[in-house]
Amino acid sequence: MMTDQADPAPVAQETGFTTVARKQLPWLYTLAHRLVGRERAEDVVQECLLKAYRGFDDLRDVEAAPAWFRQILMNCVRDRHRRESVRLREEPADPRPDYSLYRKIAEEDPWPYSDSVHLDFLHSFVRADVWNVLDLIDPKYRVPLVLVHMEGHSTRHVARMFGVARGTVLSWLHRGRKHFERALWEYAQEHDLLDEPRGAVR
Amino acid sequence: MISCNEAVRRLWAYLEDQVDADDRTRVEEHLALCRRCCGEAEFTAALRDLLRSTTGPELPPDVERHLTGFLDTLGKEPA
Numbered sequence: 001m002m003t004d005q006a007d008p009a010p011v012a013q014e015t016g017f018t019t020v021a022r023k024q025l026p027w028l029y030t031l032a033h034r035l036v037g038r039e040r041a042e043d044v045v046q047e048c049l050l051k052a053y054r055g056f057d058d059l060r061d062v063e064a065a066p067a068w069f070r071q072i073l074m075n076c077v078r079d080r081h082r083r084e085s086v087r088l089r090e091e092p093a094d095p096r097p098d099y100s101l102y103r104k105i106a107e108e109d110p111w112p113y114s115d116s117v118h119l120d121f122l123h124s125f126v127r128a129d130v131w132n133v134l135d136l137i138d139p140k141y142r143v144p145l146v147l148v149h150m151e152g153h154s155t156r157h158v159a160r161m162f163g164v165a166r167g168t169v170l171s172w173l174h175r176g177r178k179h180f181e182r183a184l185w186e187y188a189q190e191h192d193l194l195d196e197p198r199g200a201v202r
Numbered sequence: 203m204i205s206c207n208e209a210v211r212r213l214w215a216y217l218e219d220q221v222d223a224d225d226r227t228r229v230e231e232h233l234a235l236c237r238r239c240c241g242e243a244e245f246t247a248a249l250r251d252l253l254r255s256t257t258g259p260e261l262p263p264d265v266e267r268h269l270t271g272f273l274d275t276l277g278k279e280p281a
Binding site: 025026029030033041152154173174180 | 207210211214215218220241242244245246248249250252253254256257258259260261265266268269270272273274276277
């Protein structure tokens, strides 16, 4: 870090915004899609690019560009989630808060000859199926689910990010996981994944 | 001892080491005596691994074209 010298010239003077931003597009899109789903990912990335463009003079080190873009994207996602959370507070209690996919599979027993029916069920889902299932989950539950269980953030970090109590994040996560479990079963039924077990996740 | 529902409700947090010491003890006491919940704990760990190991999704070519076009438009505007 430079402390005794004047601030370095803004990156914009040396490298154009378009050149720097274009390099970030693949991973920015991936992160946005993971967090908010296919339908909203492109919008969120555009919003991020617009904010980044307006603040590009603040970026002093081109090597910091990924972290800088990531923070802007996360702020865009957070702001959208806050708007969604207004609806969340008005939502009635989940009528089946203790839904268990494990028990559902045991009860329905789609492959009676298998001695590993639960793992066979999970192995029926290829990568694209998992993303399709996540796309079925409302973003207000999906965002914390992805941040904690896919991106590896702690619940405390997510609570700070959204300015809510940790208990609120735990409640979102619980609901999100139950939505995910129910969506896995319904997706498997609708897409004939229960016909016969498939191989490991690809 | 806590019930199966109470134990299952804590499983994800337990597996991710995000429960306090009291809850950890409660879950472990339950798992020591309940075979079905042990199966559910193994399944929950596999479900968590499925989420963790799912990579992508990648940037589709048509979306890349849209976003590149958007960047070009921005680049032509006065800053």
